Amino acid sequence: MLGLAAITLGVLCVLVLLGLPVVISLVASVLMFLAFSGGWALALPQQVLAGVGDYLLITLPLFILAGGIMNTTGIADKLFDFGAALVGWMRGGLAHVNVASSVMFGGMIGTSVADLAGTGSVMIPKMKSSGYPGPFAAAVTATSSGIGVLIPPSSPMILYSVVTGTSLGALFLAGVVPGILMAGVLMITISVLARKSGWQPMNSFEWSRVTHTGIHAILPLGMPVMILSGLIFGIFTATEAGAFAVAYALALAGLVYRTLTLTKLRQALVDSAILTGEVLMVVGFSTALGWALSQAGVPSALALGVDGLFPFESVTMRIFVLLLLALIAGMVLDPLIPMIMPVLLPALLAMDVDLVHFGVLMVMTVVIGQVTPPVAIALLVAAKIGKDDVWAVTRANMPFLYALVIALVILTLFPALSTTLPALMN
Secondary structure, eight states, rough: HHHHHHHHHHHHHHHHHTOOHHHHHHHHHHHHHHHHHTTTHHHHEEEHHHHHGGGGGHHHHHHHHHHHHHHHTTTHHHHHHHHHHTTTTTTEEEEEEEHHHHHHHHHHHOOHHHHHHHHHHHHHHHHTTTTTTTTHHHHHHHHHHEEEGGGGSSHHHHHHHHHHOOOOHHHHHHHHHHHHHHHHHHHHHHHHHHHTTTTTOOOOOOHHHHHHHHHHHHHHHHHHHHHHHHHHHHSHHHHHHHHHHHHHHIIIIISSSOOOHHHHHHHHHHHHHHHHHHHHHHHHHHHHHHHHHHHHHHHHHHHHHHHOOOSSSSOOOOHHHHHHHHHHTTTTTOHHHHHHHHHHHHHHHTTTTOHHHHHHHHHHHHHHTSSSOOOOOOHHHHHHHHHHHHHHHHHHHHHHHHHHHHHHHHHHOOOOHHHHHHHHHH
């Protein structure tokens, strides 16, 4: 059965690399497994329905819709101005503003691709017109957009919570410090590249500008703060937080800034419905794949293999092995968490790993996978927005990829960076 499971995973990777949609690749792989293993064919629809039947998944379309409303109504401009006032005075100022905007915008959107679509269409042309190389502009935008899945709300964390049963509020809190750490390592990388390339600051630092732009940005920035506060103090549940986010976005765009029109609302609704449908289909069929691999004994074999590699009691080294497997899978599979967590979860439980800490590590692995060939969906989108060669963008992104790996190692070695805030909440 393990050999059949390996063939199933191999078929899945080949189909994805050939360009077939992930859902079709998943269905074909699971059906092949059932056909050769003699399994019950009705197990596929049963597992798919079980995968999408979790009540917590209601939060996914709500947060996506809230971010879509904020994205289509031009609120990103206020965050850009505030970011420029905060970090535009540094060498390579516009690139630093790119990262700062992703931190703030990610706190409203929760998905890296949506963040990339929102900030990339503004930042990439602006950086190119300011003299930055096109591939670099696309690379820094693609990588910084990954911060959006660490700063709450976060769609990958919602999926992780559904698969593992981990508290969503704890996961949201756990991503705050790692998100800031990721922004820090990216800005350090930008500073080094800026010094080598002679990129100049965007503007001088002025407290009056920070205060003025901060006043205009305080309401959009209030969304993640109020969501976290509501979860911490028990004002609302995770699903109610999603509904609050939608109501807040509608009030902000429609009543405060008056930028919401019926056309923009329709666009946000359609885009959110399409993205939600795609994600939920992948979640359902990934659940079926995880069930098939469990039937083949892959999770227990994985746990035994990790124990064989590290027979001594070193949970950290075993986590590194599991993350390496996830990184390799993340180079091909997107979204990663619903596909791989059903396989890794039994091994994590056997090793008594903190699931909140590992959740943050998995989300960081998702970020790395989105900028790592052969798929590298974030680099593909950024290259398309900037009209640059994707391989040139990939080469320009290498320093940022190294920085992300360093951040992942730091988070693995120092779990307190992700577990302290959830512990305080408890």
